[in-house]
Amino acid sequence: MLRYVYGDDLHRFPHLADTMFRDRADQFKTRLGWAVSVDEKGHERDDYDALNPLYILWEGPDGRHQGSMRFLPTTGPTMINDHFRHILGGGTLTSPLIWECTRFCLARGAASHVAAALMLGGGEVMRQFGVKHFAGVFDARMIRIYRMIGALPEVLGSQGEGRARISVGLWEFSETARRQVARRAGVPPELSDLWFRQSFGAAPLPLSRSA
Amino acid sequence: MNVAPPRRLEPILTSLEEARDRDDLQAVIVDFRDYFRIDHLVYHWVSADGDQYGCGTYAPEWVARYLEKDYLRIDPVIQGCYQRFHPVDWKRLDWSGKAVRHFAEEARAYGIGNQGFSVPLRGPNGQFALFTANHSCPDAEWQAFTERHRRHLILIAHYFNQKALEFEPDRTAEAPRALSPREVDALTLLALGYGRAQVAQTLSISEHTLRVYIESARFKLGAINTVHAVARALSRGMIVI
Incomplete structure (x- = not known):
């Protein structure tokens, strides 16, 4: 199932969080060879994890992390604005309607629908919170996966060579793309909606309840 | 009232x-x-x-x-x-x-x-x-x-x-939100009356990417829409036509 969890709530899902940070170490350090730091717990964490980002996670039936990604609004510090300005031709990308998506991660052996489900979650965030665009930082090798699930970003540029090649791109989810991603994920819209509500709360109407 | x-x-x-x-x-x-x-x-x-x-x-x-x-x-x-x-x-x-x-x-x-x-x-x-x-x-x-x-x-x-x-008395002065070079290019061409497709073509970017630059420029300018952003950029001398 999809979970939407802010950094300060990760402690409520200790196993899910632990396996996410381990899977990130496995993907970004071991498999992709990025220059990321892994702590004594085997967790890959960076400065942006300390900024209380919003994570979208796919939790397997065993409670383990199978895939995740991380969001921050571009009104605050972001990887793109801190490190990749040159790819945008200089200057920053700044708007509460543009969020940055980073650390798109799939666990080893994750089922094929997980990547699509994560993108579906991204689409829910856009739809429900009025976000218009995602700007992402990703490994060039992920583009194949994005294409496969029907969520191909537009690549603005890349930096580095070979294994170290990192790309910056933009996502915009049209209704067509959303339906396609939902189909690939095998998640009916009602279920996706339910997961979203479970994460963000759906208490009865405030104030209107009769005294 | x-x-x-x-x-x-x-x-x-x-x-x-x-x-x-x-x-x-x-x-x-x-x-x-x-x-x-x-x-x-x-x-x-x-x-x-x-x-x-x-x-x-x-x-x-x-x-x-x-x-x-x-x-x-x-x-x-x-x-x-x-x-x-x-x-x-x-x-x-x-x-x-x-x-x-x-x-x-x-x-x-x-x-x-x-x-x-x-x-x-x-x-x-x-x-x-x-x-x-x-x-x-x-x-x-x-x-x-x-x-x-x-x-x-x-x-x-x-x-x-x-x-x-x-209005905070002891605030630390924030750097003004500068438009990026691409945002300046995009707003300048829009101010010249180019359509979005023409602007995108001229800048060799997609219309989607153009929309992102305009979105960012709109926010930095405190504007409510594209026309408003262009007007503000002009009146502040951030673009010149």
């Missing part, structure tokens, strides 16, 4: 830009409220050490009551938005506890509506604020309202907060 509600956001944003003190902010927020034709629009600032400042259209009696009873501690809107960056519909908050239910009933007695939409805001040094639209109406009507106006409310919330931060 306005007989008819304002029909355009641009003049209100100009008033916001020209605001010189907190009294001006109060006048501006009333204008925004009238534009949106809702019961209330409120800006509520909470500093890192718990000091509060606000302006908006809630009854002064309710504000006094809120402060006197220290409702900051239990207000679900504060609890649910603090440390968050997504806009929050009040329906998604937890209104279940006994003290909270009492708080909600009391708020209603002071004319606070049953529907709310709050945009959390963050400034330097742990500054936290909320910009809240509030109204009394059925759910379906409120959903239609928020879907229609959500993005404008989010942008206006940020513009309002930036202005409020300027």
Whole structure:
């Protein structure tokens, strides 16, 4: 199932969080060879994890992390604005309607629908919170996966060579793309909606309840 | 007093830009409220050490009551938005506890509506604020309202907060939001009358990428739409044609 969890709530899902940070170490350090730091717990964490980002996670039936990604609004510090300005031709990308998506991660052996489900979650965030665009930082090798699930970003540029090649791109989810991603994920819209509500709360109407 | 509600956001944003003190902010927020034709629009600032400042259209009696009873501690809107960056519909908050239910009933007695939409805001040094639209109406009507106006409310919330931060006595001066070279190129071509497709082609970028640059420029300029962004960039000398 999809979970939407802010950094300060990760402690409520200790196993899910632990396996996410381990899977990130496995993907970004071991498999992709990025220059990321892994702590004594085997967790890959960076400065942006300390900024209380919003994570979208796919939790397997065993409670383990199978895939995740991380969001921050571009009104605050972001990887793109801190490190990749040159790819945008200089200057920053700044708007509460543009969020940055980073650390798109799939666990080893994750089922094929997980990547699509994560993108579906991204689409829910856009739809429900009025976000218009995602700007992402990703490994060039992920583009194949994005294409496969029907969520191909537009690549603005890349930096580095070979294994170290990192790309910056933009996502915009049209209704067509959303339906396609939902189909690939095998998640009916009602279920996706339910997961979203479970994460963000759906208490009865405030104030209107009769005294 | 306005007989008819304002029909355009641009003049209100100009008033916001020209605001010189907190009294001006109060006048501006009333204008925004009238534009949106809702019961209330409120800006509520909470500093890192718990000091509060606000302006908006809630009854002064309710504000006094809120402060006197220290409702900051239990207000679900504060609890649910603090440390968050997504806009929050009040329906998604937890209104279940006994003290909270009492708080909600009391708020209603002071004319606070049953529907709310709050945009959390963050400034330097742990500054936290909320910009809240509030109204009394059925759910379906409120959903239609928020879907229609959500993005404008989010942008206006940020513009309002930036202005409020300027009035802080010991604020650290923020660097003005400079347009990036691509944003300057895009707005310049738009100012010259190019269509979006032509602009994108001229800059060798897709129309989607162009939309992202325009979105970012709109925010940096405190503008409400593309035409408004171009006008502001021109009047500030950030683009020259």
